[in-house]
Amino acid sequence: MSEAxxxxxxxxxxLAVVVGMFAFGFALVPIYDVMCQAFGINGKTAGAYQGGQVVDEQRQVRVQFLATNAADMVWEFRAKADDLVVHPGxxxxxxxxxxxxxxxxxTAQAVPSVAPSKAAAFFHKTECFCFTQQVLQPGERIEMPVRFIVDRDLPADVKHLTLAYTLFDITAAQVSVAQTTP
Known part of the structure; x- marks a missing residue:
């Protein structure tokens, strides 16, 4: 065989390896979504609630609240109650x-997740502390509201939802952004 x-x-x-790597990069997002759905993790909440204010008084759904800190976060962080029984709508x-x-x-940022993942599309946050970064001074304590609606179209077999927040310390990221801004 010749050298050429x-x-x-x-x-x-x-070139085949490069094309394969490029294709795999695009496939990661759908693969991630399928894995999250299969294992019921990292449920993303739905967008703005489009339904009216019709409440389903005949049905109850238990919403459990979890608050955890990321590994480097030292704040105390908790929900005022462990759960709440709500009516869809x-x-x-x-x-x-x-x-x-x-x-x-x-400075902190909260990242939400809803489980089971199939119910996440039916959980609408109308106001949430996770939409903005939270800055607390030394020794400061604050109460942060989350206002939400569980959609009336939530599948009938879902009777329990978990809204979990993980709180991340982003103080160092904020300092580095401020230092690089002219």
């Missing part, structure tokens, strides 16, 4: 409490 033929085969193989509110026990200002 061997070089050409190598180039074709390398009704507007509801839960308060979360955050406390900065440190001696320096800190």
């Amino acid at each position: 033929l061997a070089t050409r085969r190598l180039i074709v193989r390398l 009704a507007s509801n509110e839960m308060l979360f409490v955050a406390y900065n026990p440190t001696d320096k200002p800190m």
